[in-house]
Amino acid sequence: MHIKAKLYPYPVLTSFNNDYLDSSFDISVEDEKSEKEITLKFSPELKNEGLKALIDSGEALFVVHIECSYTSFRRIVKVPIGGASISISANQIAELLNICPFIVAAGDLFGYSNKNFNPEYDGATFDLEKGSIMAIGIEKAYRIEKEDDEVANIPSIFSVTEIIDKQQTDIIIDYTGDKIGIRLPSDVYRKFVTQNSNNPNAQPVLHAMLIIPALIKCLEDVKHSGADYYQYEERRWFRSIQKAAKKINLEVNESTISSIDTFELAEKLMHNTTSNGIKNLSKVAVEGGIGGEN
Amino acid sequence: MKIDILSDERIDTLATKENQKTIEALIQTSPNNEWLKDIFRDEHPFSSSKIEMNDFEMDMSAPNPEDTDCENAKRLYEALKHIPESTACDVRLWEGLTFGKFYDYMKYRYNPANQKNYFRARWLFPGEGKKRDLFRQGLSMLWWYAYLTYDETQANPYELTEFCFKHKDFLISIYMRSYSGSKNVRLGLIQALRDFERDGGSIEKKEVYNGVVKYISFLGGAYLIDLYTREEIYEKAYNELNRISAELAPNSTKRFTL
Structure with a gap:
């Protein structure tokens, strides 16, 4: 449920309007993730005596709306004044979990008024129906990354595939999806796969030849993405890079990306594969590594 | 296997x-x-x-x-x-x-x-x-x-599935709506449509099923509809279907109101 800054026919306590004065509302969320579930702990924070009185009398409710659009998961949780915690099975959610706090009318509410209403509502009263939204907190989004997923495992953010059409001779890099796709002409693909899986000495050489340039290309595009930066945060390969960079104490985000040396970052993420590749060149040549396969 | x-x-x-x-x-x-x-x-x-x-x-x-x-x-x-x-x-x-x-x-x-x-x-x-x-x-x-x-x-748990596959346009029109994630809302709405048709109403016109789907979206903008029971959603959707149907009747002079 995405809350837009919209107008209601009665005062609603939100951060994006001034229907109420000297008032605020939110429900803070603490999360704890394990492999099997995510536990969310909710603590309401309300500054408005009139709404507090309605909550105390049961005429209004603290409610948290939880939604994972991808898996069609949607649930509401009624939160008591002292807070509540719930667990959601990891099996029910994927990608993104949106959480939005509300205060809603528990039943029909006639003649509602609040002493903190903006003076423009001077003396006005409102009849609210059951479920009417009376206050909206800050919407929060949680990215669901399964721990056993490929996150922070840099090589697996690449998908190296074969272009079956023998006429195709170009290498294509496609980073519009969740992985960085590297498409190789058929004969090149065969050599790459054979060497990459059978010859450990050749691996850093191949990575330096293919993976590093692909990674630099992608990072350079992020660097120059400007207003389109948010699109990259949607892609799993970029989030994996951010997470892997964090492990080596590097922050990759909208404000740091412009000053990042993409070659340096790519090398660090790939554990200096270019240097290792050069060192391995003699071994590859001696053992008839690259080019030794028919 | x-x-x-x-x-x-x-x-x-x-x-x-x-x-x-x-x-x-x-x-x-x-x-x-x-x-x-x-x-x-x-x-x-x-x-x-x-x-x-x-x-x-x-x-x-x-x-x-x-x-x-x-x-x-x-x-x-x-x-x-x-x-x-x-x-x-x-x-x-x-x-x-x-x-x-x-x-x-x-x-x-x-x-x-x-x-x-x-x-x-x-x-x-x-x-x-x-x-x-x-x-x-x-x-x-x-x-x-x-x-x-x-x-x-339901005795036949696929009763609403069968209804929806007969009306695929309707099925397509609800799956992207965020409220389709709420089982009460989703099934209450589908059942209202199924019963409305069973009771002699016509949902063949796009304006009818689109109208009721939009109506539930409108409700979701003003109310937290997940608080409603399935029966409450059913009743609201059924009433709205009656209203739309009357409006679309050839000699209707009614105007659209919310």
Whole structure:
């Protein structure tokens, strides 16, 4: 449920309007993730005596709306004044979990008024129906990354595939999806796969030849993405890079990306594969590594 | 039986833009899916998953393959009702079934020779939005539509599924609405439509089913509709259907009001 800054026919306590004065509302969320579930702990924070009185009398409710659009998961949780915690099975959610706090009318509410209403509502009263939204907190989004997923495992953010059409001779890099796709002409693909899986000495050489340039290309595009930066945060390969960079104490985000040396970052993420590749060149040549396969 | 799945890399190879024409041609010209072994140079192109499924066959008896959709949605959901939602979003599962167990069904229902876009839109997940893809791909679509309409409280839990497959436009119009995630709201709305038709009302006009779908969206903007019981949603939707229907009546002079 995405809350837009919209107008209601009665005062609603939100951060994006001034229907109420000297008032605020939110429900803070603490999360704890394990492999099997995510536990969310909710603590309401309300500054408005009139709404507090309605909550105390049961005429209004603290409610948290939880939604994972991808898996069609949607649930509401009624939160008591002292807070509540719930667990959601990891099996029910994927990608993104949106959480939005509300205060809603528990039943029909006639003649509602609040002493903190903006003076423009001077003396006005409102009849609210059951479920009417009376206050909206800050919407929060949680990215669901399964721990056993490929996150922070840099090589697996690449998908190296074969272009079956023998006429195709170009290498294509496609980073519009969740992985960085590297498409190789058929004969090149065969050599790459054979060497990459059978010859450990050749691996850093191949990575330096293919993976590093692909990674630099992608990072350079992020660097120059400007207003389109948010699109990259949607892609799993970029989030994996951010997470892997964090492990080596590097922050990759909208404000740091412009000053990042993409070659340096790519090398660090790939554990200096270019240097290792050069060192391995003699071994590859001696053992008839690259080019030794028919 | 354990379901055979396809790895991400293999799916990428099949779905890569540069390979699509070749794969489409192979589907059209080959009698079975043996060509996968050649493409991947592997006698076992699939890998086994942990997902169990009672073996069954799809219905391929109708001259018009679309007529089997409801029956096949029921068969597929019945066999895979136990899988969690996150697994039902897993492309590897559906592509494994598409190119493996249900390859013949896919050729029957979505033969690329019959429609230009079938291979990309129905065999693959073309990346036009993850949720949209799930509700378009030939097999995942069947599972998800059954999932959204299955009602275990009814003697025939597929009663609303059957109704929705008769009115596919309606089904398509609700799955992207965020309230479709709420079972009470979703089933209350569908049941109202089903009963409205059963009681003699007509939902053939787009204005009718679109109108009630928009009405529930409107409610969701002002109220937290998840607080409503299924019966309350049903009543509101049924009343709205009556209102829209009266408005559309030939001699109606009523004007649109909220």
